[in-house]
Amino acid sequence: MEEVNENRTIVVDVAKEMRTSYLNYAMSVIVSRALPDVRDGLKPVHRRILFDMYEMGLRANSSYKKCARIVGDVLGKYHPHGDASVYDALVRLAQDFSLRYPVVNPQGNFGSIDGDPAAAMRYTEAKMSRIGEEMLQDIQKDTVDFGPNYDDSMTEPLVLPASFPFLLANGSSGIAVGMATNMAPHNLQEICDAICAVIDNPDITIDELMEHIKGPDFPSGGIICGVQGIKDAFTTGRGKIVMRSVYEIEESDRGHDQIVFTEIPYQVNKADLVKKIDDLRKDGAIPMISVVRDESDRNGIRVVVELKMGSEPMVVLNQLFSRTALQSNFNVNNLALVKGRPQLLTLKExxxxxxxxxxxxxxxxxxxxxxxxxxxxxxxxxxxxxxxxxxxxxxxxxxxxxxxxxxxxxxxxxxxxxxxxxxxxxxxxxxxxxxxxxxxxxxxxxxxxxxxxxxxxxxxxxxxxxxxxxxxxxxxxxxVPKDRRLTNIVREELGQATDEDFIKEESVVVLISNKGFAKRIPVEEYDAHGRAGKGTRTTKLQDGDFVDHMFVASTHEYVMFVSNAGKAYYIKGFQIPEATKTAKGTSIKNILQLETTEKITSIITFKEFSEDKYLMMATRQGVVKKVALSNFVNAKVRGIRALFLDEGDELLSCDLIEEGEEVMLITKNGRGLRFRQDDVRAMGRASRGVRGIRLIGNDQVAGLLKVDNSRRILMITENGQGKQVTFDSFNVHGRGTQGQKIFRLGTKATFIVGVLSVNDENDVVCVTMMGQTLRVHCDAISVQGRNAAGVRVVSMKWKNDSIVAIASTEKDEEEEVEIPEAPNPEDEVLMDDSADEESEEDVIDDSDNE
The missing domain is CATH 1.10.268.10 (Topoisomerase, domain 3)
Structure with a gap:
């Protein structure tokens, strides 16, 4: 409470005075400066500018007047604030990149989308547009209330008649004290249809209104991704609208791909955007960009991002959308003054x-x-x-x-x-x-x-x-008789960007050494050689280490690792670190959560987890098991149990199979068994499996293949001997039998290292214990009978070196292939059927082996 003492000093409560002064200031900003009126959609400064131009006679069909004269008139009569604030408001009312439907017709430099400021008000001129005239239509007919100006010397309108729906058509933005507004512009035709629909049916729902107003329509065009944000804004008054630039992928004069952006999100500064993209190029954050050019002119926006040779445009696009304003959010906040009070409004309201x-x-x-x-x-x-x-x-x-x-x-x-x-x-x-x-x-x-x-x-x-x-x-x-919608709406919601979106999809060769070092190399780095060529070194190994696994996959495919302990893990191809041909790679334990004694024994690749695909597994001791692929969706890098093993046994090979397919088990000692996958029933992960092939002596399984009569079986032994055999050379036998002879081993070769399913469109890549690799066309390797001993496929550089792994890839036509030597006639001698087909056909009871 104020008190006056003898010294004529007024004593007041500071806290109360600050609270009262702050509230008065806050209400002044809210009501008289920052928020638009829901009726005409204008803030006081905009309303005063238009009314003053109306009084000055600056109609759409009249001559222009200097902006300095307009600003001075507004300042003197209605708006006693800084001239810069009035001129800035006048400029924005004339900018076609700021307002969907400008209400002021400009003449001169009124700024640009690059953030260039308007020329000084003494140089520019303006008058009202036809839309501006509509805002004041019939104002002389006592259609709105007038109030005194700041000095009571004249009156000014408290609201404009606004036959044009300014708030919905042009939106508004402003920051008050403790609150802000950010309203989106919309298409006039859609707004008018919606107004008529509300008049015809006052009980209309938001969903029905959205049949008329599809969503915001920004003056800069662009694309709105998803409708959920639009629906939220229309229903609650708040919503996040995701905007993306419009682009085209073209080919430059130099033959490189280039991304051309022709529309950008609303309120994005184009010059800053181009600079940001160029900074990302210079910093190496997006290394695939070669050059950035702004080729925009009066005909429209054209920002060119030229890519380096071999770059993937979609990967660059995802990186640009993630790191620049080419993808922006427009956060709708429909706050406006209703009877002098701020209120959050829905579309219908x-x-x-x-x-x-x-x-x-x-x-x-x-x-x-x-x-x-x-x-x-x-x-x-x-x-x-x-x-x-x-x-x-x-x-x-x-x-x-x-x-x-x-x-x-x-x-x-x-x-x-x-x-x-x-x-x-x-x-x-x-x-x-x-x-x-x-x-x-x-x-x-x-x-x-x-x-x-x-x-x-x-x-x-x-x-x-x-x-x-x-x-x-x-x-x-x-x-606006020729008006059309500028912003397109894509109904699909834009999900969270993943690492995969920033990786180019390409084929890579993945190498994993016996000591667990993994890397991926683009498949193009392998050069095809003739049969018996010397090859090139692809990895620098530590003492005693050698390449144990090699396969070709896409960077976007799932790569499932199955260990000798019967556990399954998976990652995406791009998550395997890329390295040079001579690098040793990264330890697999940095990628997967392997136990100390675990070793990766089999790797498969696939696009997605499917209900009708199965993982067929085979152990060294001849046990097989079939599990639905969907059972492994939770494996990831932590791993999940795929198979329970007998003591001393380990998982050797896996493959993806579907209903009706047949598989073959091939042993190191040259036996092959073809049987129907239906003979092995699908099991859960927590089971042992059943006998697949009856092994003789110390024989072990060398590989598991799906039967495909359009392909052939390729086998290579430890000393480089190899041959191809057709699948139809083998009859279907029951599971658990010994099968038929598939390779004649002897002094030249003692056991089979690996088996592949190939055709003439494939190359085989062989890797030795010393790290030597060789790529050979499969059609250069002889197709022989089941009892043949094969031909020389690999000549190794180092004495006592041996083949340890093989893999297939697409054929490379650039290198000529040597003409194969004719195989020894003795190699073509086949055993008669009675000798080849074993008489023993013992089938083990499944229940005894699960």
Missing amino acids: MLLYYIEHRTEVVVRRTKYDLRKAQERAHILRGLKIGLDNIDEVIKIIKESDDNTIAANRLVQRFGLDDVQAQAIIDMKLGRLSHLETSKILDELGELEQKIAYYQELLGDDQKILDVVKSEVRSLPSSL
Whole structure:
């Protein structure tokens, strides 16, 4: 409480004074500066600018006036603030990249989308556009309330009639104290259709309104990704709208791919955007970009991002969308003043408030027109009485000393009022002609019809709404007849970007050494050589280490690792570190959570986890197991149990199979068994499996293949001997039997290292214990009988070196292939069927082996 002491000092509570002053300031900012009125969509400064231009006569068909004159007039009459704030507001009202439908027609430099400022106000000129005129249509007909200006010397409108729906069409943005608004622009035709729909059906839902208003329509175009953010904004007043640039992928004159952006998100500074992209190029964050150019001109935006040779455009696009404003969010916050109070508005509420405002304007305009028509009709009725008694009227006027006396005598004689009597006295003699008399009577008849119409209109609320609807429906054709939607909407929601989106999809060769070092190398780095060529070194190994696994996969495929302990893991191909041909790679334990004694024994690749695909597993001791692939979706880098093993056994090989397929088990000692996969029932992960092939002596399984008659079986031994055998050389046998002979081993070769399923479109890549690799066309390797000993496929550089792994890849035609040596005729001798096919066909009971 204030107190006054003897020293005439006022004592106040500081906390109370600060609170009161702050609240007054906050309310002033909210109401008089930062938030738009829901009725006309304007802030006070915009409203004052348009009204001042209206008073200055700056119509769409008039001449331009200097902006300095407009700004000075606004400052002096209505807006006593800084001239810069008024000029900035005027400039924004004229920018076609800021407003979907500008209300000011500019002349001169009014800034650019690159963030260039407008020229000084003494150089630029402006006038209202047709849309600006619509904002003030009928303001002279007492359609809105006026209030005093800042010094009470004149009045200004508290709101504009706004026959144009400015708030919905152009949106608004502003920061007040403790609150902010950010409203999106929309397409005028869609807005008008929605307004008419609300008038026809006041109970219309948001979903039904969205059939008319598809979503925001930004002046800079672009693409809106997903409709959920739009629906949230329309339903609650708040929503996140994801905007993306429009692009095309072209080929440059140099033959490189280039991404051309022709539309960018709303309110994004193009110059800053281009600089950001170029900085990412210079810093190496997006190394695939060669050069960035801004080729924009008055015909539109054109930002060119040229890529280096071999770059993947979609990968670069994902990186640009993630790291630059080429993808931006527009956070809708529909906050506006409703009866002087800030309120968060839904789409339907904004439409209803606009309809309510226009209804009030039409009613007040009709009342004004009715009053003026009645006043004019009243005068015309007096003139008609005077004309009917013109001789007597002239006599009264002539005999009167002055007009006042004449008026009084006319009132007394004909029962007129003062207004009518004065109108008769002011009437010119020329109006006494028959033609002029007829015009007066015709005008009176028209006015009486208008009066009847106005009275009928004011007596029926539905007819008022019909007038509002009629005026709204005519707006698009009269203001923007060739208007079209600028922003496209893609219904698919934009998910969270993953690492995969930033990786080029390509084929790679993956190498994993016996000591667990892994790396991936682009498949193009392998060169094909003729049969018995010397090859090239692809990895630098530590002492005693050698390449144990090699396979070809896509960077976007799943790569599943199955260990000798019967556990399965998976990652994506791109998660295997890339390295050079001579690098040793990265330890697999840095990628997968392997146990100390675990070793990767089999690797498969696939696009997705499918319900109708199965993982067929085979152990060294001949046990097989079939598990649905979908059972491993939770494996990831932690691993999951795939198979329970007998003591001393380990998992050797896996393959993906489907219903109706057949598989082959091939042993190191040259036996092959073909059987139907249906013979092995699908099991859960927590099971042992069943016997696949009966092994003799110390024999072990060398590989598992799917039967495909369009392909062949390729086998290579430890000393480089190899051959191909067709699948149809083998008969289907029961699971658990010994199978048939598939390779004749002897002094040259003692066991089979690996088996592949290939055709003439494949190359085989062989890896030795010392790290030597060789790529050979498969069609250069002989197709032989089941009892043949094969031909020399690999010649090794180092003595005592041996083959440890083989893999297949696509054929490389660039290198010529040597003509194969004719195989020894003795190698083609086949055993007779009785000798080849074992008589023992023992089938183990499944229940005993699970």
